[in-house]
Amino acid sequence: MAKQINLTIDGMPITVDEGTTILQAAKKLNIHIPTLCYHDDLCVAGNCRVCVVEMKGSRTLPASCAMPVAEGMEINTNTIKVRTARKHIIDLLLSEHNAKCTTCYKNGNCELQQLASEYKISEPMFIDLVPHKNYQMDAYSPSIIKDDSKCIRCQRCVRTCEELQHVSALGVAYKGDKMKISTFFENPMFEVVCTNCGQCVNRCPTGALVERNYVDEVWQAIFDPDKHVVVQTAPAVRVALGEALGLKPGEIVTGKMVTALKRLGFDSVLDTDFSADLTIMEEGFELLGRLKKALVDKDPNVKLPMATSCSPGWIKFIEHTYPEYLNNLSTCKSPQQMFGALAKTYYAQKRNIDPAKIVSVSIMPCTAKKFEADRPEMRSSGFKDVDYVLTTRELAIMIKQAGIEFSSLPESHYDSVMGASTGAAVIFGATGGVMEAALRTAYEVVTGREVPFNGLNITPVRGMEGVREAAIKIEGTKPEWKFLEGAELKTVVAHGLTNAKKVMDAVRDGKGSWHFIEIMACPGGCIGGGGQPIPTNEEIRRKRAEAIYREDAGMPIRKSHENPEVVAIYKEFLGEPNSHKSHELLHTHYKARQRY
Amino acid sequence: MSNNFLRRVDLIIDKDCDFKQVLQSAYKRSNDEIINELLESGLKGRGGAGFPTALKWKFTSEQSDPEKYVVCNADEGEPGTFKDREILFQVPLKVFGGMAICAKVIGAKEGYIYLRGEYRFLLKELENQLEIFHSILDDLKIPFRVKIVMGSGAYICGEESALFESMEGDRGEPRNKPPYPTVSGFRKKPTVINNVETLVYSFMIFRYGARKFKELGTADSRGSKVFSISGDTPKPGIYELELGMTVDQFVQEFGDGDTKAVQVGGASGFCVPRKKFKDTIIGFEGVPTGGSMMLFNSSRSMYNVLHNYLEFFEEESCGQCTPCRVGCQQLKLGIEAVKRGEKHANYLDQLQKLAQTMKITAKCGLGQSVANSFFSIVENFREEMIY
Numbered sequence: 001m002a003k004q005i006n007l008t009i010d011g012m013p014i015t016v017d018e019g020t021t022i023l024q025a026a027k028k029l030n031i032h033i034p035t036l037c038y039h040d041d042l043c044v045a046g047n048c049r050v051c052v053v054e055m056k057g058s059r060t061l062p063a064s065c066a067m068p069v070a071e072g073m074e075i076n077t078n079t080i081k082v083r084t085a086r087k088h089i090i091d092l093l094l095s096e097h098n099a100k101c102t103t104c105y106k107n108g109n110c111e112l113q114q115l116a117s118e119y120k121i122s123e124p125m126f127i128d129l130v131p132h133k134n135y136q137m138d139a140y141s142p143s144i145i146k147d148d149s150k151c152i153r154c155q156r157c158v159r160t161c162e163e164l165q166h167v168s169a170l171g172v173a174y175k176g177d178k179m180k181i182s183t184f185f186e187n188p189m190f191e192v193v194c195t196n197c198g199q200c201v202n203r204c205p206t207g208a209l210v211e212r213n214y215v216d217e218v219w220q221a222i223f224d225p226d227k228h229v230v231v232q233t234a235p236a237v238r239v240a241l242g243e244a245l246g247l248k249p250g251e252i253v254t255g256k257m258v259t260a261l262k263r264l265g266f267d268s269v270l271d272t273d274f275s276a277d278l279t280i281m282e283e284g285f286e287l288l289g290r291l292k293k294a295l296v297d298k299d300p301n302v303k304l305p306m307a308t309s310c311s312p313g314w315i316k317f318i319e320h321t322y323p324e325y326l327n328n329l330s331t332c333k334s335p336q337q338m339f340g341a342l343a344k345t346y347y348a349q350k351r352n353i354d355p356a357k358i359v360s361v362s363i364m365p366c367t368a369k370k371f372e373a374d375r376p377e378m379r380s381s382g383f384k385d386v387d388y389v390l391t392t393r394e395l396a397i398m399i400k401q402a403g404i405e406f407s408s409l410p411e412s413h414y415d416s417v418m419g420a421s422t423g424a425a426v427i428f429g430a431t432g433g434v435m436e437a438a439l440r441t442a443y444e445v446v447t448g449r450e451v452p453f454n455g456l457n458i459t460p461v462r463g464m465e466g467v468r469e470a471a472i473k474i475e476g477t478k479p480e481w482k483f484l485e486g487a488e489l490k491t492v493v494a495h496g497l498t499n500a501k502k503v504m505d506a507v508r509d510g511k512g513s514w515h516f517i518e519i520m521a522c523p524g525g526c527i528g529g530g531g532q533p534i535p536t537n538e539e540i541r542r543k544r545a546e547a548i549y550r551e552d553a554g555m556p557i558r559k560s561h562e563n564p565e566v567v568a569i570y571k572e573f574l575g576e577p578n579s580h581k582s583h584e585l586l587h588t589h590y591k592a593r594q595r596y
Numbered sequence: 597m598s599n600n601f602l603r604r605v606d607l608i609i610d611k612d613c614d615f616k617q618v619l620q621s622a623y624k625r626s627n628d629e630i631i632n633e634l635l636e637s638g639l640k641g642r643g644g645a646g647f648p649t650a651l652k653w654k655f656t657s658e659q660s661d662p663e664k665y666v667v668c669n670a671d672e673g674e675p676g677t678f679k680d681r682e683i684l685f686q687v688p689l690k691v692f693g694g695m696a697i698c699a700k701v702i703g704a705k706e707g708y709i710y711l712r713g714e715y716r717f718l719l720k721e722l723e724n725q726l727e728i729f730h731s732i733l734d735d736l737k738i739p740f741r742v743k744i745v746m747g748s749g750a751y752i753c754g755e756e757s758a759l760f761e762s763m764e765g766d767r768g769e770p771r772n773k774p775p776y777p778t779v780s781g782f783r784k785k786p787t788v789i790n791n792v793e794t795l796v797y798s799f800m801i802f803r804y805g806a807r808k809f810k811e812l813g814t815a816d817s818r819g820s821k822v823f824s825i826s827g828d829t830p831k832p833g834i835y836e837l838e839l840g841m842t843v844d845q846f847v848q849e850f851g852d853g854d855t856k857a858v859q860v861g862g863a864s865g866f867c868v869p870r871k872k873f874k875d876t877i878i879g880f881e882g883v884p885t886g887g888s889m890m891l892f893n894s895s896r897s898m899y900n901v902l903h904n905y906l907e908f909f910e911e912e913s914c915g916q917c918t919p920c921r922v923g924c925q926q927l928k929l930g931i932e933a934v935k936r937g938e939k940h941a942n943y944l945d946q947l948q949k950l951a952q953t954m955k956i957t958a959k960c961g962l963g964q965s966v967a968n969s970f971f972s973i974v975e976n977f978r979e980e981m982i983y
Contacts, residue, residue: 046772047916049957060956060964066772081956088953092922125946126926127933153915172767172915175750177925179915 007073022064022075023051033077034086034115036093036205037154038065040537041523043163048154049089050115053077061085090115091125097206098130098149104207109534111205112152140188142212142374143196143367148180151208157181157200164523165497167317169194181208184596193320193596195497197313197521198367198391198530211367211531214388215397221359221388222265229359230347231266232339232418233257235273236365236429236526237392239547243540244396244533245406250543252551255411260399261363262412268351271414272362273421275339276428276437278569279310280560282586283332283434284442285577287516288481296483303327305492305507305514308434310334312372313521313530315590317497322504323592328517331587335428336362336369337378340385341585342418346573350417355381361388363395365429365529368521377588391531420565423456423551423558430545431495431525432461432468435518439472439491441561446474446481456558462549464524464542466499467492469514491516496523605812605820605836608687608796613803615689616732619696622802623738627657627701634798637806638818643669643754643791644861644886645961649798652788655778656702659786666698666707667763667782667789671747671754673712674862675908676888679822680792682834684711684718687796688725692742694795696733697802698788699740707742708782710759713749751912755960756781756789758914769914770960793822793887813839817879827859827891828852842882844873846889854893857976862888863905864965867898869976898977899935902969903928909966920963923954927970931981941982944974 002017009026016025021044026033037048046066053064056074061082064075076082094116101107135149158181161170169192173182183192201209221229238254247253261269286306293302309315309330318325333341339362344355362369366389372378373386390398399406414421424440427433436458443451451458451472460470469492477485492514494503500519506512522528524541527548552558560566574582622630634650641647656664668691672680684691695707711719726742733740745763747753753762757771760782781787790798797819801809809819817839826832829850847855858868860883868876868883876882878889892901906928915921930947933939948971955967974981 044772045916046959047918049918049959052957063772063957063959068774084949085953085957088950089918089957092918092926092950095926096922126950127929129922129925129929132925132929153918153921155916172769175752175915176909176911176913177915177921178911179913179921 005069005071007069007071007075009075010077016069018069020069022053022062022067022069025069026064026075026077031077033064034118035065036111036115036152037156039156039203041164041203042156042159045155045159048093048152050086052082052085052089054079054082087119087121088125090119090121093152094121095124095126096129096133097152098135098147104150105210105213106207110207138188139212141190141194141196141371143370144189144194144198144201145210145212146189147208147210150206151181152206153179153181154205155181156203156205157209160199160203163498164199165195165197165521166501167193167195167497170200195313195316195320195521196368196371197497199522200530201367202530202532202534202536211391211394212370213394213397214390215394215401218361218388218390218398221361226357227359228267228353228357229265229361230268230270230343231261231361231363232270232272232275232336232343233261233363234336234365234429234526235276235426235548236529236532236544237363237395239429239527239544239551240365240532241392241396242406244393245399247407249540250547252547254551255413256406256409258414259409259412260404260406263404264398264402266361268415270339270418271421272335272339273425274418274563274565275335275342276425277422277560277563277566278338278586279332279335280424280434280437280441281566281570281577282582283308283330284438284445286330286332287438288442288445289578291515292483305512305517306330307517307519310428310434311519311521312366312368314497314500314519316368316371316593317500317521318504319591319593320595321501322508325504325507326590326592329590331589333378333586333588334369334372336364336389337372337385337588338586339418340373340378341380342569344381344383344385345585346569347418355383359387360385361390362386363390363392365392365526365532366522367391367530369531380585392533393531396533417565417568420563421555422560422563423553423555424560425563426551426555427548429526430462430548431520432463432493432518433525433548435461435470435491435493435516437560438516440559443472443474444559444561446478446484447476448478449476455553461491461493464538464545466496467494467502489516490514491518493518495520495525497521605838607800607804607809607820608683608690608822608836610800610803613690615693616736618799618803619693619732619738620736622697623700623736630697630701630802631657633806634801637801637809638813639794639797639801639809640817640880641791642793642797642821642886644674644864644884646880646884649790649794652778652790653698653701656786656788659779661786662703663783663785664702664704665782665785665787666695666702666704667759667787668695668707668709668792668795669754669756669759669789670709670711670715670792671759672715672792673751673754674864674886674888675905676826676859676862676890677824677886679824679834679887681715681718683792683796683822684715684722688722689729690796690799691792692726692729694790694797694799695742696738696740697798698790698795700738702786702788704788705739705741707740708763709742709744710753710763711744711746713747716746719744719746750914751908752914752962755962758960759789760787769916770962772959791886814877814879814881816881822887823885823889824887825850825889825891828855828893828896829891839879841878842874843868843876843878846878847873847891850889851891852893855891856894856896857892857898859888859890859892859901859969861885861968862890863908863969864962866968867901867972867976898973898980899931902973902981903931905969906931906966909962913962917959917963919954919958920966923950923958923963924966926950927966934982944978944981948974
């Protein structure tokens with residue numbers, strides 16, 4: 001047990017572990033200290049200074065986020081000295097900030113705005129510095145817009161990019177009054193190592209980093225009578241959307257979301273879960289194929305371990321950072337892009353609609369999906385496979401704009417075709433989910449029996465540990481998979497690119513003898529995606545993940561290969577997994593990129 | 597310059613000093629004896645903050661981590677100070693010697709000198725001197741080595757924790773404190789970081805003994821100090837002077853007969869106006885200084901002086917914390933607006949309140965000390981700010 005420290009905050013005594021900060025101790029007493037640069041997921045910066053408090057015996061007001069408690073400390077969080085200082089600091093930030101709140105994308109969801117409101121900042125106390133600055137706007141990326149005039153230099157984005165993602169696309173440039181958050185040689189985000197993961201967007205307290213939004217474009221399409229607008233929803237959206245519409249973290253809102261989408265006017269409300277199951281089929285058979293080539297054919301060119309390719313942030317990361325391992329990636333497109341390619345081919349045929357008239361929209365927990373949809377490879381239907389990608393947050397905006405009272409909506413079912421789901425597809429939304437879904441199917445394909453885990457729950461691959469290894473012994477194989485008899489399939493799961501790097505370094509250094517690697521760019525997997533409701537933190541990720549596994553457990557079908565629409569599409573359209581047609585529509589290739 | 601150098605006291609040039617012998621005898625003493633001798637001398641850090649040197653060494657020696665460092669802060673960047681340059685030029689061995697004694701006390705195997713980027717011209721000779729120093733260490737079988745790291749020109753890197761960041765190859769930004777360097781410094785290891793002059797005095801205390809040092813100065817400010825004297829003076833230069841004199845005594849010696857203000861401690865120090873010369877002691881009981889003494893006569897505009905300082909701080913703030921980054925810009929634009937008549941003179945009061953907030957909320961000494969010159973100039977020369 002840690003050493004216990006006694007102190008008082010606002011006259012109230014409290015005993016906490018050594019190493020606790022004043023901010024944390026105050027929280028235990030239900031005392032709210034305002035913060036800006038502080039974020040649960042990140043190391044302490046102590047640079048905004050909004051959280052200053054008075055400490056008896058100290059000449060200065062320490063930042064409570066950065067000051068550890070000490071025996072006998074006497075802290076006051078609300079004194080005239082503290083209030084004056086905080087007000088000054090908020091005023092200073094506002095003087096540097098382009099405070100055109102009414103036209104800001106983050107209006108109503110801005111931590112600086114909220115603080116200014118709490119402290120009732122009326123007349124600007126200081127000189128407006130904005131005209132003295134040469135603020136830049138970077139709007140070149142299809143995923144992220146960076147507006148320096150909104151930036152308060154809290155460096156949450158810099159710490160996110162460095163600590164959580166090990167990308168460091170964003171860093172601090174210059175000093176003094178010219179200090180700014182910038183990129184390598186101040187190139188646009190589009191041209192640097194940025195993976196478009198949007199974790200910075202999710203943590204930006206103001207409107208300095210936001211997703212590029214396509215809300216108006218989607219409304220245009222919906223109201224265009226010549227267009228048939230289909231929408232797909234990613235697994236992780238259904239366990240998070242509620243948060244942006246007044247519900248508590250961890251509520252499953254699948255049915256309400258489908259109703260809302262129908263009310264918004266989408267012609268067909270479909271499910272990315274369908275193509276997630278398809279991904280399992282394609283990727284599972286691809287893995288088995290690679291294993292066969294390696295073990296039976298002794299093909300020296302076959303690349304193992306094979307890595308998942310569902311996460312476009314991860315794809316861009318490996319393209320920049322480990323381009324020599326691109327052939328280790330599964331050639332499968334992500335579920336979003338499989339869906340897009342099929343929407344304008346298979347779906348169009350089935351529904352007898354001219355694919356040129358189809359507008360394909362996806363609702364994703366992700367900003368990197370916007371970039372992915374724009375990749376030149378993603379046009380195998382002959383059109384842009386996915387026309388618009390909206391984040392969970394953008395969908396919430398549309399629902400609010402349409403005047404829909406979300407919490408009281410009845411529940412509806414997805415349309416068909418391409419609306420059928422399984423528990424295996426749902427868990428794609430959490431780290432380890434793709435691995436679990438793949439194992440449920442692959443094991444059964446090879447042995448004819450269900451995976452030997454209670455209730456199909458492959459718990460070793462679940463959880464929030466950054467890197468998780470699991471091995472599964474294959475016994476009692478069917479004759480055609482005899483070569484796998486007795487083999488131990490070794491897998492590893494990582495989430496957050498800092499952990500991806502650990503896995504890839506181990507692969508490079510020959511330290512990991514895995515066959516299959518699942519990597520998701522974002523902490524927690526898609527449930528913690530950059531496009532998810534703000535705030536996202538450890539506790540919220542945990543609740544969303546619990547909801548994902550609850551949803552899985554409640555599904556009548558929990559294995560991808562049993563999805564009736566997946567069975568049907570192979571029969572009617574694709575033939576078999578990894579067929580020629582599958583390769584044409586559902587597989588892709590990658591591009592080596594520069595390391596800066 | 598050398599004609600004027602060290603006019604009044606000479607504790608550190610001391611051409612008769614047998615370097616090797618002083619080092620050897622210090623190494624024969626126990627760590628407790630060394631710390632007590634230093635404590636007895638009353639030596640306080642000469643960089644400006646004035647922390648008792650003996651305690652810094654003692655706290656670091658008490659850390660159990662086997663990896664520790666001694667760092668010499670030679671990033672002399674305070675406007676108006678240029679004495680460390682001269683010390684490194686004149687008596688580099690004694691600086692190294694101070695580091696070696698410190699290394700013995702705390703248990704460090706490596707020392708570093710963080711040399712101001714603009715002092716690159718000293719590098720070659722310092723490296724020659726290091727070779728001599730290392731061969732003496734070898735003779736005495738002292739397992740200690742010193743390396744030189746070049747700064748790149750940022751004022752903030754003189755702040756000890758920003759200096760460590762810079763040494764580690766990162767952007768020079770101050771860290772949160774605590775932990776202090778004695779616990780977590782260079783490479784997050786216990787570190788003693790001392791100013792060049794502090795290290796020289798530490799070494800010389802083991803030549804003369806604590807008593808000789810302690811006999812000089814006052815109760816709060818023991819010993820002598822090296823001053824960099826510039827501005828409106830007939831004899832600018834570097835002088836070693838006994839601590840404890842009043843500004844008046846100083847001006848009588850160095851003024852041009854028309855001194856209206858003395859800026860003690862550089863841009864981050866205090867401006868002492870003529871009416872306060874007699875009552876102000878130069879030292880920790882009055883106005884502390886890292887050595888910079890700038891004299892201004894009646895031909896100078898104190899508005900321009902302050903504006904110059906604020907321009908300096910606006911540019912040299914690392915930019916990470918709000919009070920310093922934005923505060924410096926506001927103070928500068930604020931006095932410009934008052935001067936131009938765009939803001940009422942009362943706005944100076946608002947700015948003084950802001951400076952007060954900066955003094956108590958900025959993350960490091962840079963932002964906290966901007967208020968020193970701002971207050972002392974605006975208060976004492978308010979009419980010059982307005983008209």
